[in-house]
Amino acid sequence: MITISITGGTIMRLFFDLLFGKTIVRIINMINKNRGTNLPGEYVIKFDKNFIKRFNIDTTKVIFITGTNGKSTTTNLINHILTSNNKKVISNLEGANLLGGIATSLIKSSSLDGKLDVDFFIFETDERFLPYIYQQLPAKNIVITNIQKDQVQRNGDPDYIYQILCNIMNPEMTLFLNNEEPRSKSLQNFSDSVIYYGVEKNSRSFTKDESFPTAPCPYCYHKILYSEYNTDMVGHFHCSHCGLKSETDIPYLINNINFEATSFYLNEQQFSMPYSHPFMLYNYSAAIAVCNYLGLSLQEISDCFDDFVNIGGRMEVLNYKGKEINYIRIKQENPETLQSALNSVAEDKSSKMLILGLCLLKDFVPYYTNTFYSYDCDFKPIIESNVEKYLCFSKVVCYDTANRLLYENVPSDDISIINSDDVSQILSEIDNISSNKIYLITWLKTFNDIKKYLTEEGV
Amino acid sequence: MNDIIRVVWLFPDTLSLHGERGNILALKRIANKMNLNITIDKFDFENKNFNFMDYDFIFLGAGELVSLKRIKAHLFRFIPMLNEYILNNKTLLATGTTIALFGNEINRANQNSFTGLNLMSFSTQEKETVYGDDIIAKFNFPNSTIDIIGNQIQMIDIFLQNEDSLGEVIYGYGNNQRDKTEGVRKNNAYLTNVLGPVLVTNPWFGYKLLENIAEVKQLEYKPINEFELETKSYQLKYEFIREKESKIRK
Numbered sequence: 044m045i046t047i048s049i050t051g052g053t054i055m056r057l058f059f060d061l062l063f064g065k066t067i068v069r070i071i072n073m074i075n076k077n078r079g080t081n082l083p084g085e086y087v088i089k090f091d092k093n094f095i096k097r098f099n100i101d102t103t104k105v106i107f108i109t110g111t112n113g114k115s116t117t118t119n120l121i122n123h124i125l126t127s128n129n130k131k132v133i134s135n136l137e138g139a140n141l142l143g144g145i146a147t148s149l150i151k152s153s154s155l156d157g158k159l160d161v162d163f164f165i166f167e168t169d170e171r172f173l174p175y176i177y178q179q180l181p182a183k184n185i186v187i188t189n190i191q192k193d194q195v196q197r198n199g200d201p202d203y204i205y206q207i208l209c210n211i212m213n214p215e216m217t218l219f220l221n222n223e224e225p226r227s228k229s230l231q232n233f234s235d236s237v238i239y240y241g242v243e244k245n246s247r248s249f250t251k252d253e254s255f256p257t258a259p260c261p262y263c264y265h266k267i268l269y270s271e272y273n274t275d276m277v278g279h280f281h282c283s284h285c286g287l288k289s290e291t292d293i294p295y296l297i298n299n300i301n302f303e304a305t306s307f308y309l310n311e312q313q314f315s316m317p318y319s320h321p322f323m324l325y326n327y328s329a330a331i332a333v334c335n336y337l338g339l340s341l342q343e344i345s346d347c348f349d350d351f352v353n354i355g356g357r358m359e360v361l362n363y364k365g366k367e368i369n370y371i372r373i374k375q376e377n378p379e380t381l382q383s384a385l386n387s388v389a390e391d392k393s394s395k396m397l398i399l400g401l402c403l404l405k406d407f408v409p410y411y412t413n414t415f416y417s418y419d420c421d422f423k424p425i426i427e428s429n430v431e432k433y434l435c436f437s438k439v440v441c442y443d444t445a446n447r448l449l450y451e452n453v454p455s456d457d458i459s460i461i462n463s464d465d466v467s468q469i470l471s472e473i474d475n476i477s478s479n480k481i482y483l484i485t486w487l488k489t490f491n492d493i494k495k496y497l498t499e500e501g502v
Numbered sequence: 503m504n505d506i507i508r509v510v511w512l513f514p515d516t517l518s519l520h521g522e523r524g525n526i527l528a529l530k531r532i533a534n535k536m537n538l539n540i541t542i543d544k545f546d547f548e549n550k551n552f553n554f555m556d557y558d559f560i561f562l563g564a565g566e567l568v569s570l571k572r573i574k575a576h577l578f579r580f581i582p583m584l585n586e587y588i589l590n591n592k593t594l595l596a597t598g599t600t601i602a603l604f605g606n607e608i609n610r611a612n613q614n615s616f617t618g619l620n621l622m623s624f625s626t627q628e629k630e631t632v633y634g635d636d637i638i639a640k641f642n643f644p645n646s647t648i649d650i651i652g653n654q655i656q657m658i659d660i661f662l663q664n665e666d667s668l669g670e671v672i673y674g675y676g677n678n679q680r681d682k683t684e685g686v687r688k689n690n691a692y693l694t695n696v697l698g699p700v701l702v703t704n705p706w707f708g709y710k711l712l713e714n715i716a717e718v719k720q721l722e723y724k725p726i727n728e729f730e731l732e733t734k735s736y737q738l739k740y741e742f743i744r745e746k747e748s749k750i751r752k
Contacts, residue, residue: 192519199657200519200599202566203632254526256518264569265547266515284547378521399610409748411636412739413653413700420519439742442735443703449731450527450702462738 053097057157060091064150075436080139084146095146095179098157098494103183105164109173109187110227111204112379113326114140117188118167119354120330125163127347128339134165136354141172142179163337170204171197175209181363182337185212186219186329189277192419193377196404196411201226205261209233221325222296223289224277229261238336240295242273247302247321249386251421262287274322275382275420295332297324312341317351318358322383358387359490361497366473368481369491375404378419384484389424394431394478398469398490399484401444402437414443422451431478436461436469437485464489466496506539507715509559513573514544517600520655522563524699525595525708529559530699532708536723538716547576554587555582558715562586564598564697567608567628567657571616574603581619588621591718593690593711598697599657601686606663622688623664632657635750636743637674637696639684642666643710650704651739652696660686660695668692671745674750690714703736706731 064087071079108118115138122134133152135144145166153159168176170190198204205226212218212233221227222241231237236311248271258267258276265284272278281288299308305316307324309331316323327348334344361368371384381401385449388397401414426448435444435458436476445460461468471494473481483490511526526542533540545552554560565573577584588594602608604652605618607625618626637654640647650669660677667677668685676684676695685694692711701708709726716723 091558191612193633195520195655199567199631199632199634199655202568206568254523256515256523258518259516259566259569264516264572403742408745409635409750411634411653412742413698415521415524415653417704418524418527418699419518439738440735442738444732446731446735450524450531 054157056091057094057097058155060087060094060269061150061153061155061157063087063090064146067231068147068151080135080147081141081143081146082139084148084149085143088142088146093179095142095149095461098149098153098159100159100164100180102181104162104183105166105180106184106186107166107168107173107176107182108186108188109168109170109208110186111170111191111193112374112377113188113329114167114355116323116326116357117186117329118165119466120326120351121165121333123351124330124334124336124339124344124347125165126292128343131160132160132163133159133161135167138167138354140167142176145176145180171207174207174211182484183215184217184219184333186333187221187227187230188325188329189221189224189379191224191276191377192378192416193374194406194415195376196406205323214472217334217336219329221277222293223273223279225267225280225282225287226288228263229287238295238332239290239326239465240332241289241293241297242324242328243296243298243300244271244279245273245300245321247386247390248273248278249424255421260285260287262384273324277325295335296327297328300324310341312345314345314354315348317348318353320358320383320387343418359494361472361494363470363481363497363502366479366481368473368483368493370483372487372490373484375402375486376413376416378416381484382415382420385420385422385425388482388484389428391480392429393480393482394429395482396432396434396473396476397425397430398434398436398481398483398485399444400437400464400483400489401440402464402486402489403439412440412443414440414447417444417447420449426451426453430457432476433458434461434469434472435459436463437471438462438464466493469493470502503723504719506541507533507540507559507712507719507721508557508581509540509561510545510554510557511546512529512545512560512562513565514563515546516569516573517563517565519566519598520698522597522698525561525563525597525701528699528701528705528708529712532705532726533712535655536709536712536716538712538723539617540722552580554583555590557717558593559650559711560592560594562596562600562603565600567599567602567610570600570603570608574616574619577603577619581621588689588691591689593715594692595711596693597700598655598695601660601693602658603693604686604691604693605660605661622686622693624660624662624686624693626658626660628658629656633675635674635748636739637676637684638672638740638743639669639674639676639696640672641669641685641692641707642687647708648704649692649736650696650700650707651736652700653698654695655697656695657721662686668694679750703732705732
């Protein structure tokens with residue numbers, strides 16, 4: 044355990060920062076206990092831009108988890124494993140992954156005189172804002188989950204994020220890199236201390252036909268060739284031109300994956316799978332690598348997997364008039380999460396309805412109508428998985444969503460189209476089909492609206 | 503062979519940012535509806551010798567700006583052939599940031615500039631920030647115009663020199679937000695900032711391109727004048743864009 048102490052003239056300044064921050068936390072808690080993961084920190088930073096620096100934190104004990112997909116789950120799992128093993132952890136578990144969120148975690152965990160009784164700091168960090176966070180808190184350990192297409196309205200292309208990460212990488216860091224994601228793997232040259240994690244080919248690994256592009260090599264921009272995908276655009280690979288490739292022998296390789304028995308192995312240690320979806324495997328692998336590096340044995344880590352409960356809103360089940368609505372979250376502008384969701388549904392060969400809501404992008408003004416990421420995704424497995432009826436809903440872009448299905452030769456009679464996000468209209472379509480199994484793929488807001496409607500209406 | 507429309511898809515794995523594959527699917531689908539035979543080939547870094555003149559349609563999708571220098575280096579040896587291709591009124595479509603390749607100068611934000619293929623007279627400047635939005639434009643053809651709706655993730659500004667624009671911006675950013683021009687056109691080479699599956703959402707554009715090729719090659723084809731679903735989609739999006747909050751003047 045380490046106890047952080049504050050030095051010299053910063054004590055008084057930090058005291059007032061914390062007094063201010065804790066007061067805001069208390070006020071917000073009085074209004075709504077679920078809020079306040081970000082605001083107190085934001086306000087304190089406005090008041091004192093070097094607030095985080097004043098803690099004089101041992102940065103070898105700080106782990107940043109960053110990348111495109113899987114940050115929150117990996118952060119939550121690492122936190123769960125460490126705290127289950129009686130380690131004291133400060134973390135931002137609610138996904139408040141900007142400077143304000145990290146500052147808020149410190150405000151909440153610190154005493155008024157700035158003492159932090161903690162073993163490790165485990166912080167999810169937004170990849171775009173990492174330089175600002177790193178400037179305040181230069182973590183010595185960074186986990187890269189993956190660097191993929193995402194949020195193009197603000198990021199443009201993956202290289203934008205890649206360059207941001209390249210600019211903060213340095214030889215002082217220990218890098219936890221996804222062995223099977225080319226951009227993540229290509230960061231290997233920045234440090235001699237690199238720990239690879241990965242996943243062996245398994246029964247849910249897949250390929251796509253030649254009409255689907257793969258990806259450009261981050262070193263030479265030639266074609267990346269994948270042996271298979273364990274999750275979209277992540278799998279054993281090599282560049283068709285230069286030497287970049289996934290390693291065959293890495294210390295943290297998940298293997299012997301059995302989705303039916305919900306178990307896998309890593310270095311002969313058996314683990315249970317709290318969520319048996321392929322895209323979770325890389326989160327498991329990264330978390331095991333980090334916790335083992337921090338001193339826990341594989342047995343101690345494995346013991347915590349059984350009772351891990353992920354943060355809400357990723358995959359949930361709702362009941363509606365005797366039917367099961369299985370929700371799988373997607374991030375808009377993000378083909379990887381859509382492909383993973385489609386693959387998960389396609390695993391179920393029973394008769395079902397698929398509700399697909401590729402909605403308007405409403406991250407910031409101007410809202411816009413992007414559904415183009417769906418053309419990077421392979422719909423064939425789901426088309427062949429016994430879907431009784433498709434419903435394409437969402438204001439404005441419902442026809443574009445339906446068109447994506449028509450391009451996969453789904454008969455137009457099998458597709459209902461609703462130009463609306465209205466929950467009652469969506470539910471009335473469910474009433475009209477015989478299947479009891481409903482899959483809902485859309486962004487989190489629409490799912491929350493449906494959940495709220497069902498609760499309020501008592502359906 | 504001459505009764506087939508031959509398409510070549512350039513650097514499909516490198517220039518693949520925004521579901522560009524949809525355009526290839528759209529070409530196949532529209533050609534199928536027109537009773538035209540179509541083949542799709544790919545061209546990549548592995549192709550050292552290649553005859554673009556054997557093709558009727560060249561397609562390049564949107565790619566990362568960082569990759570364009572390497573692509574330009576590979577295409578360098580093909581510049582005379584590509585120039586001949588364009589001067590012979592053959593069809594070429596490029597989308598998104600990739601269109602910078604065809605100009606004479608590509609200026610990166612970090613001051614690392616390089617020359618383009620210099621097949622058309624325009625320059626590009628990388629923007630400091632990305633601008634993502636919808637776009638509505640009118641594309642000009644010799645005897646007609648067509649309406650286009652789509653998305654734009656703009657990372658560059660384009661400044662036309664001695665070259666025509668492909669069309670006018672009705673709403674959106676276009677080449678540089680200021681002059682209301684959209685894209686670049688030289689003969690039947692069309693460069694547009696409208697990226698992703700532009701031919702899926704605007705099949706009338708794909709139809710126009712294929713119709714032109716069919717007429718030049720004197721191929722029989724079935725005329726199509728109805729795209730019901732896409733028209734409904736166009737109308738919905740048009741209304742949404744007209745009403746939405748935006749900093750860009752409508």
